[in-house]
Amino acid sequence: MKNLVSFIFVITALMILTGCQQQLSEAGSNNKDRLVISWPQDVGPLDPHSYGENQMFAQNLVYESLVKHDEKGEIQPHLAESWEISEDERTYTFFLREGVKFSDGSKFNAKNAKKNFDAVLAAPDDHAWLELTNQITQTEVIDPYTFEITLEDTYYPLLEELALVRPFRFLGDAEFSEDRQFKDPVGTGPWVLQEYRKDEEAVFHRNENYWGEKPEMEELVVRVIPDGDARVMAFENEEIDMIYGDGLISLDAFDHLQSNENYEVGTSPPQATRALALNSNRGATEDHHFRQALNHAFDAHSFIEDMLHQTEEHALSLFPDDTPYQPDDLDPYEYDPSKAESLLEESGWEQVDNNDIREKNGEPLQLTFVFDANDKVQTILAEYMQSELRALGIDIVLSGVDNQSFLEAQKSGDFDIIYNETWGAQYDPHAMFSSMRVPSHADYQAQLGLADKDELDEKISQVLVETDEQQREKQYEDIISTLHDEAIYLPVSSPSTIAVYHDDIEGVQYSPIPYEFSLEQVRR
Amino acid sequence: MAALIARRILMLFPSLLFLSMFIFLLMQLIPGDPAQAYLRLSQIPPTDEAITAVREELGLDLPLYEQYWNWLISALQLDFGRSFLTGERVLEEVLYYFLATLQLSLTAFLLTIVISVVIGIFAARYQKRSFDTFSRLFSVGGSAIPTFWLGFLLVYFFSYQLGWLPSGGRGDWSSLVLPVLTLSIPYIALFSRLLRTSLLEVSKAYYVTYSRARGLREPSIFRKHILRHALLPLLTVSGVALGYLLAGTVIVESVFSWPGMGRYMVTAITNRDYPVIQFYIVFMAFIFLVVNMMVDWLQAWVDPRLRRREGSRHV
Numbered sequence: 072m073k074n075l076v077s078f079i080f081v082i083t084a085l086m087i088l089t090g091c092q093q094q095l096s097e098a099g100s101n102n103k104d105r106l107v108i109s110w111p112q113d114v115g116p117l118d119p120h121s122y123g124e125n126q127m128f129a130q131n132l133v134y135e136s137l138v139k140h141d142e143k144g145e146i147q148p149h150l151a152e153s154w155e156i157s158e159d160e161r162t163y164t165f166f167l168r169e170g171v172k173f174s175d176g177s178k179f180n181a182k183n184a185k186k187n188f189d190a191v192l193a194a195p196d197d198h199a200w201l202e203l204t205n206q207i208t209q210t211e212v213i214d215p216y217t218f219e220i221t222l223e224d225t226y227y228p229l230l231e232e233l234a235l236v237r238p239f240r241f242l243g244d245a246e247f248s249e250d251r252q253f254k255d256p257v258g259t260g261p262w263v264l265q266e267y268r269k270d271e272e273a274v275f276h277r278n279e280n281y282w283g284e285k286p287e288m289e290e291l292v293v294r295v296i297p298d299g300d301a302r303v304m305a306f307e308n309e310e311i312d313m314i315y316g317d318g319l320i321s322l323d324a325f326d327h328l329q330s331n332e333n334y335e336v337g338t339s340p341p342q343a344t345r346a347l348a349l350n351s352n353r354g355a356t357e358d359h360h361f362r363q364a365l366n367h368a369f370d371a372h373s374f375i376e377d378m379l380h381q382t383e384e385h386a387l388s389l390f391p392d393d394t395p396y397q398p399d400d401l402d403p404y405e406y407d408p409s410k411a412e413s414l415l416e417e418s419g420w421e422q423v424d425n426n427d428i429r430e431k432n433g434e435p436l437q438l439t440f441v442f443d444a445n446d447k448v449q450t451i452l453a454e455y456m457q458s459e460l461r462a463l464g465i466d467i468v469l470s471g472v473d474n475q476s477f478l479e480a481q482k483s484g485d486f487d488i489i490y491n492e493t494w495g496a497q498y499d500p501h502a503m504f505s506s507m508r509v510p511s512h513a514d515y516q517a518q519l520g521l522a523d524k525d526e527l528d529e530k531i532s533q534v535l536v537e538t539d540e541q542q543r544e545k546q547y548e549d550i551i552s553t554l555h556d557e558a559i560y561l562p563v564s565s566p567s568t569i570a571v572y573h574d575d576i577e578g579v580q581y582s583p584i585p586y587e588f589s590l591e592q593v594r595r
Numbered sequence: 596m597a598a599l600i601a602r603r604i605l606m607l608f609p610s611l612l613f614l615s616m617f618i619f620l621l622m623q624l625i626p627g628d629p630a631q632a633y634l635r636l637s638q639i640p641p642t643d644e645a646i647t648a649v650r651e652e653l654g655l656d657l658p659l660y661e662q663y664w665n666w667l668i669s670a671l672q673l674d675f676g677r678s679f680l681t682g683e684r685v686l687e688e689v690l691y692y693f694l695a696t697l698q699l700s701l702t703a704f705l706l707t708i709v710i711s712v713v714i715g716i717f718a719a720r721y722q723k724r725s726f727d728t729f730s731r732l733f734s735v736g737g738s739a740i741p742t743f744w745l746g747f748l749l750v751y752f753f754s755y756q757l758g759w760l761p762s763g764g765r766g767d768w769s770s771l772v773l774p775v776l777t778l779s780i781p782y783i784a785l786f787s788r789l790l791r792t793s794l795l796e797v798s799k800a801y802y803v804t805y806s807r808a809r810g811l812r813e814p815s816i817f818r819k820h821i822l823r824h825a826l827l828p829l830l831t832v833s834g835v836a837l838g839y840l841l842a843g844t845v846i847v848e849s850v851f852s853w854p855g856m857g858r859y860m861v862t863a864i865t866n867r868d869y870p871v872i873q874f875y876i877v878f879m880a881f882i883f884l885v886v887n888m889m890v891d892w893l894q895a896w897v898d899p900r901l902r903r904r905e906g907s908r909h910v
Contacts (some may be wrong), residue, residue, distance in 0.1 A: 112862075115681075122637030124681045196652060200634075200645045268853030269691065271765050288709075296763060297858060300847040302749065305762050305852075331791050475626045476639070494640065502640065511643055 096573055103595050104289035106154035106576075107311045109296040111319065113270045119240040120191050120198075128316070129237045129293065132260035132275055133174075134240035137165055137184075141544070142217045142340075144393050144583045147228045150179065150241065150259065151218075155361055160225040162540050167216040174263040181218040183244055183460045185210050185443035188220070190247065191238045202505075203232040203239075215307035225538050235497055236586055261286050261591050270295050271549045287578065287594035299324060306571065313572035313579070314586060317342075320571075326380040329573045335572050339581030341384050341391040341565030343499070345452070347440075348491040348513050351520030355420070355436060356487050362558035364414035368402035368463050369456060371563045377480040378451050382569055386562035388555055393498050393583065396547035401555050411463060422464050429464035437466045438487040441480045444471030452563065465531075484516030491517075491560070496583045500547065517559055527553060574587050607884050611877055615670070618876050622869055625752065628868040629653060634682065636866060653679050658854050676870035678863075683755025685874045689856070695765060696855035699847075700769060703778035708833060709784050713793035715829075716822075717791025722795065730787060746777040746850035763852035774851040778844060782836055786829060793825040800824075821832050823897055830897065834890030838883045 072426060114129035148154075151165040171179040188210045191198055198204040206229075209221040222229070228498040233239050243257035258265045261283065262275040275291040295309060299320045305311050306328070314320060319327075331338050345533050349356045356362055372385050377457035384391075420429040420436050429436040440456065442449040450471060467488070474478070480486050486531040491513050494503045507514040508528045527550065534546040538580045554560065568588070570579050579590035630649035634641040650656050656666070666676060675685040718730040753773060754762040761770050797803065797820050806816050845857035856875070863871035895901045 094666075110811075122639060123633060124636070140650045199648055200639045200642065270858075271852075294764060294852070295854070298852070301763055301850050301852060304747070304750050304755065308750075308758075308762050310762055310764075369843060380784060473626065475628070475631075478631065484738050506640065506642070 077362050081401070101291065102290075105292060106288045106290070106313065106590065106593055107292040107294060108313050108315050109294045109302050109305065109319075109591075110316070111295070111297050113162070113295055114267075114273045114293055117243050117264060118253040119256075119258065120187070120194070120555075122237065123142050128588050129273065130240070131236045131260070131587050132262040132291070132590075133256050133260045133264060133399035134242070135260050136235070136240050137167075137372055138230050140234055140497065140582070140584050140587070142583065144395065146234060148366075149234075151182075161222045163220045163229060163339075164213065165218045165220070167218060168282065169216055169394050171259050173257050174258045174278050174280060174460065175191060175243050175245060176280065178496050179241060179244050179259050180215050181212040181320075181490070182215070182348075183241060184218045186244065186247065188239065198238050201232055201235070202226065203229055206398070223239045225536055227535070227538065227543065231497065231501065257325070258365045264290055265290075284591060286572045286591040288365045288492075288590075291590060303328065309573065312576055313593075314567065314571060315570045315572075315579075315590070317566060317568050317585065319569070322378070322380055322382065324569070325382060329380070333574055335570075335574050335576070335577060335579075337570045337581070338382060338384075339568035340387070340393065340569050340583045342583060342585045343392060343495040343567050344386045344389060344493045344562055345383075345448070346386065346389050346491055346493065346560040346562040348485060348486075348489050349529070349558065350487050350489070351485060351518065351557070351559060351586060353520070354487055355418075355431075355438060357520050359557060360418040361420070362561075364411045364418065365460075365465075365560050366558050367407045367414065368411035368460055368465070369561060369563075370406045370459060374452065374455050374459075378455055379448070382497055383564035383567075386565045387561050388562055389551065390493060390499050391496075394496070396544055396551070398502060398548040399553055400557055401552065403556065405419065408463060415463065415465075420433040420464070427461070427464060428466045435466060438465060439467055439468045439470050440490075441470045441472065441477065441486040442490040443474050443477040445474060446490075448566075455466045481513035481516065482511045484513075484519065485514075486516075488561075489513050491519070495585050497585075501535060504550065505535060507531060518554075521557060521559070535537075602868060603888055607881065610879060610884065614880050615667070615873065616663065617879050618873055619659075619666070619868075622867075622872060623659060625867075629869055630655060632866040632868075633679060653887055665886050666870075667673050670877075675874040678871050679847070680863075680866050680870045680871075681885070685870050687876060688859070688871070689878060692856045692859040696841060696848075699778065699853060699855060700837070701780070703775045703782075704833075704837050706775060706841055707779045707786060707836070708784040711786035711790060711829070713801055714783065714787035716793060718787065718791040719794035719798075724744055726843045727791075730791070734784040734788045737780045740781070740900065742777060742781065742844075743846045744781060745852055746773070746847060749773045749776055750850070763850070770851075774853055775845050778840065779852070786836075789832065790825060790829050790905060794821060797821050797824045806834070827894060827898055830894055834886050838879075840888045841882050841886070842879045 110126065112122065112126060115123070115125035117129055118125055119130055119134040129539075135150050137149060137151040138146050141147045150168055150171060152168045153166050153264050156162070157164075157166045165184075167179070167181060173179060189206070190194065192204060192207060193208070195204060206222045206224060206226045207220055208223050211219040211221070212217050236542055241259060242253060244253045246257050248254055261278050261281050263278045264273060265276040266274040272292055272294045275293070277286045277289050279285070292304075293349055296311075302311070302314060303320055303324045306314055309557055325336070328334050343494070349362045349370070351357055351362070356365075375381060375383055375385055380477055386395070390397050390403050392399070415429065419431045421431070423430050426549055442453045442454050444450060453471065469488070471497050480489060493499050506512045507518065507530055509515055517525065521527065521553065530546060530550055534543055536551065537543040537546060568585065570581070572579060576593060578588040578594050580592050582589050629647070630653065631641050632644055633649055634646060639645055655908050657665075669676060671706045673686065677683060678685055679690065714730050718727045721727055750762045750773060753760045760772050764770055803820055832889060842856065844855070845861050847853065848855040848858045855906065860872070860875050862868075863875065
């Protein structure tokens with residue numbers, strides 16, 4: 072028995088030692104051609120047509136789309152050099168770029184494009200959320216570099232949806248197996264997956280066959296670091312070169328890094344809007360003037376400065392300025408407490424007998440603010456707003472709930488104020504508007520009290536199928552202005568991608584689309 | 596003895612069956628929908644249609660008893676289903692993470708035992724001298740300090756200030772040092788104190804006095820009569836500690852970016868990945884029961900009285 076115990080001891084020790092592996096890739100100036108970043112999760116298997124654990128930013132490194140958003144958010148040719156739209160706007164003919172090769176050396180052509188499209192369309196359940204997959208009736212190879220898509224109806228956001236990171240991107244021919252299961256990640260993109268250790272790190276190499284501008288760095292390492300503080304520690308310890316992404320570190324940590332002169336920081340253009348939805352169907356917020364008063368009463372600028380350490384831009388309307396169809400003549404609701412006060416008086420809320428809280432017909436002015444308590448920014452926003460509006464005699468009741476109850480409140484409309492966000496640059500405005508017609512969304516519930524809600528929904532349905540560009544622009548302007556004038560939303564700030572990097576790094580760029588990281592120009 | 600072991604192993608199955616049923620019901624009681632979690636993770640807008648489609652795909656639209664029955668039948672064939680999130684076989688995934696955890700927790704466990712025994716013996720032998728005082732301070736500090744803070748302190752000194760060791764990740768042996776220390780220190784603090792107390796208590800026993808009277812030599816008294824007895828309480832707690840260590844240590848795994856069971860489990864819980872949660876709990880229960888069984892046998896080996904009570908001559 073004694074021997075057995077020492078035997079077990081020795082075996083365990085051996086197991087532990089042999090369990091050790093080679094060293095992880097290191098950052099720092101001794102590896103001039105290697106860029107090390109980190110991500111909280113594993114990059115996933117990198118199937119271009121799949122979701123879940125596949126991380127979008129990593130899929131975007133390896134795979135490419137027919138068209139792409141540029142820095143201004145406008146659609147530009149990418150794997151397709153140009154396209155033609157038929158008279159009835161139901162057939163799109165794409166002329167593909169010649170000479171594009173996959174990282175395994177095989178050619179990208181119309182046959183491959185069809186194969187990828189058909190693979191996506193063969194799994195309609197997976198992709199039904201994307202209207203385009205429901206609209207495509209036919210895909211066709213016209214000649215080796217001409218590819219045609221036929222739609223059931225006209226659908227103007229087609230190009231926008233083709234630009235998305237998934238599912239319409241292209242996998243090499245050899246990687247499809249018979250049951251349409253994917254084998255290995257082979258794409259046409261600037262990076263190629265070279266080494267992969269699940270939940271530890273993924274190493275990408277520059278794609279030497281890349282048709283466009285090749286990445287400056289030879290190697291891109293993505294290390295999995297789940298904890299924000301551990302990430303900051305690894306960064307300061309020069310184990311990673313750069314922190315790049317949204318919400319990867321706490322705001323305090325960002326502030327701490329920002330103040331160090333050896334580090335550079337930067338942010339992308341705004342990618343969405345944090346906009347509170349005010350319920351026009353309930354209580355005090357039913358009143359149009361009252362909603363406008365709230366818009367004038369909240370000092371979003373100070374909030375961003377004090378609480379967000381200026382990591383986000385101040386949002387003046389529901390969508391950022393460079394969103395397609397955003398009218399440029401909207402009159403923003405400036406922070407103006409005296410105007411807010413007069414609007415409050417106008418709608419009958421008055422300060423009685425030196426009470427802190429305003430009253431109307433004996434009812435105190437109380438608003439319920441529903442937010443997801445697990446989200447840090449939502450929580451500090453709600454608390455900040457509570458203390459700020461108290462000075463104007465408005466009592467905000469915080470209702471910080473778990474994620475499920477938050478979704479429940481969106482559906483039921485059981486809120487005066489609810490935290491809300493737009494869908495992000497690639498979906499705004501069309502997908503966001505589309506969802507405003509669906510009763511399970513907070514937007515629908517908040518707008519329900521508008522006198523012309525039915526008319527508004529009708530307008531949205533029209534604009535999504537409108538084929539005339541000028542008409543469409545006019546209709547969008549009409550809808551956006553209506554929502555703005557009605558003050559249904561209280562825009563606060565625009566989240567964006569944040570970068571913190573050591574000062575020997577150059578060429579850090581940003582895309583307006585979340586998860587499309589532009590790391591190709593980064594050099595030391 | 597073989598019959599005894601067989602009986603105890605057979606006894607595992609009803610416990611595991613009951614547990615799996617219990618967990619299955621419990622998971623349904625936690626608010627949260629795996630379909631919604633999946634969509635959120637996939638960055639797909641969670642419309643009602645999308646949720647229904649995912650629920651159907653994951654088999655969540657079936658009645659509860661049918662879901663459990665399906666799970667049970669395949670589990671009996673060692674097929675524990677696929678993760679909702681990754682679509683991979685749960686068994687394979689868990690084994691992958693379990694190896695990483697095993698490496699970390701066994702090292703920490705061995706280190707804990709070796710160091711605790713050494714400190715415990717010295718503290719008892721030089722009772723109330725400076726080493727004892729030092730060990731007392733260490734044990735108060737070591738058991739009071741929160742793990743994540745200890746982890747960050749170690750990282751701060753050994754990797755940031757001194758640059759000796761990596762701050763995280765699972766690389767060569769050097770990456771093992773800090774997480775192992777973080778895991779071991781609280782246990783060493785506890786175990787060394789436990790052993791010291793128990794050593795002091797045992798050395799006051801009559802049989803120790805008698806063995807001195809019989810003229811036995813001091814080292815042999817210590818080894819055969821004191822240490823052996825004093826180890827018994829340590830064995831019991833170390834069994835429990837090993838169980839906890841093997842179940843994965845979320846905090847240490849997050850601080851040191853170690854791809855282990857704890858983190859895997861927490862991700863599964865936040866995403867309501869039912870097959871993973873279900874299997875993890877049943878698997879951990881199995882590990883706990885097996886570790887307990889081993890502790891019982893070890894105790895019987897150390898303490899012959901227990902052997903006799905069990906009614907067998909040899910272990």
